[in-house]
Amino acid sequence: EAGVTQSPTHLIKTRGQQATLRCSPISGHTSVYWYQQALGLGLQFLLWYDEGEERNRGNFPPRFSGRQFPNYSSELNVNALELEDSALYLCASSILTGGGYEQYFGPGTRLTVT
Amino acid sequence: DAKTTQPTSMDCAEGRAANLPCNHSTISGNEYVYWYRQIHSQGPQYIIHGLKNNETNEMASLIITEDRKSSTLILPHATLRDTAVYYCIAERGGGADGLTFGKGTHLIIQP
Numbered sequence: 001e002a003g004v005t006q007s008p009t010h011l012i013k014t015r016g017q018q019a020t021l022r023c024s025p026i027s028g029h030t031s032v033y034w035y036q037q038a039l040g041l042g043l044q045f046l047l048w049y050d051e052g053e054e055r056n057r058g059n060f061p062p063r064f065s066g067r068q069f070p071n072y073s074s075e076l077n078v079n080a081l082e083l084e085d086s087a088l089y090l091c092a093s094s095i096l097t098g099g100g101y102e103q104y105f106g107p108g109t110r111l112t113v114t
Numbered sequence: 115d116a117k118t119t120q121p122t123s124m125d126c127a128e129g130r131a132a133n134l135p136c137n138h139s140t141i142s143g144n145e146y147v148y149w150y151r152q153i154h155s156q157g158p159q160y161i162i163h164g165l166k167n168n169e170t171n172e173m174a175s176l177i178i179t180e181d182r183k184s185s186t187l188i189l190p191h192a193t194l195r196d197t198a199v200y201y202c203i204a205e206r207g208g209g210a211d212g213l214t215f216g217k218g219t220h221l222i223i224q225p
Contacts, residue, residue, distance in 0.1 A: 004157075033212055043158070045212025058212060090157050100146045100165070103213060105157030 002027070004106035006091050012112045013081050021076040021109045025093030032074040033094065033103060034066065038087040046089075049074055081113045116141040116204035123220040132189040134219055136202030139183040144206050147178060148213065149187045151198040151221075158201065158215075161187065197223045 005024045013019050025032050034046040045058040049068035057064075063079040072093075078085055088110050092103040119137040126132040138147065149161040162169055162176045164185075169176045175188040189196055201218040205211060 035212070035215075042217060043213070043215040045214065048212055056211065088155070092157070100148070100163045102160045102163065103150075103158075104160060107157050108155075 004091060004093050004104055006089075006106040006109050008109060009107070010110045010112070012114065014114055015081055015083060017081050019078045019081060019085075019111055021078075021089050021091075021111070023074045023076070023091030023093075023106060025072050025074070025091075026095075026104055029093035029095050029104070030072055031094045031101070032068055032072065033092045034074070034076050035090045035092065036060075036087045037090060037108075038084070043090065047076070078111070083113050086111060086113045116145055118202045118204055118216055120200070120202050120216065120219045122217065123222065125222050125224055126189075126192050128194060128223050128225050129191055132192040132196065132221060132223070134187040134189075134200050134202075134221060135184065136187070137184045138202070138204045141182050141204045142206075145204045146206070147176065147182075147185050148201075148203040148205060149174070149176065150201045150203065150213070150215075151196075152201070152218070153195075153198045161200075192221075192223045194223050194225060197221060 007022045031050040035043045037043045048056045052068050066076040068074045088108045090108045092105045094101045094103045116138050146163050148163040150158040152158045164176045178185045199218040201215050
């Protein structure tokens, strides 16, 4: 079974530009989560999509947005990039099992803003 | 989500059982205990989760105290590949809040 995939692996942008990151969940998973892991910091929850709808978002400004497609893949868009947006962006897909949500993470996209 | 407290780092000899403690004294009745690990620069890996009962899978065992205020993750036969940061997370089962990752425990397996 294929795991969660993310593209691109690395992305270099300049300040003020827009970045688009992509995620394909595990087959059968309908929920996708996005997290940011800045250097030296813990993972921070960004967004949760389920069945094509944004269900919740973390404490991030509106320039972080995304969408989920009918095939449950997802896109994260970061507008007006700032230097502090440089981080590893992780996508996870999940499935409900016995009342808990196991999240399976992809390898991440490393975004560098110069 | 309830706050969890873990030791910053731990060492364990290869082949021995690694026991990683976690305190979650403010956990509420509908919060599960999840364990994930992250090997340097990779995405976190799900290990195990539980609500009240002890749980075991092919990777590890999870022991939750009766009052649910603490838990222990047990890796029965640690290998060098188990060196990673281990995160204990208390989170509601609905998935709505995302996972709150703290600083975790850096487990170092010594040869």
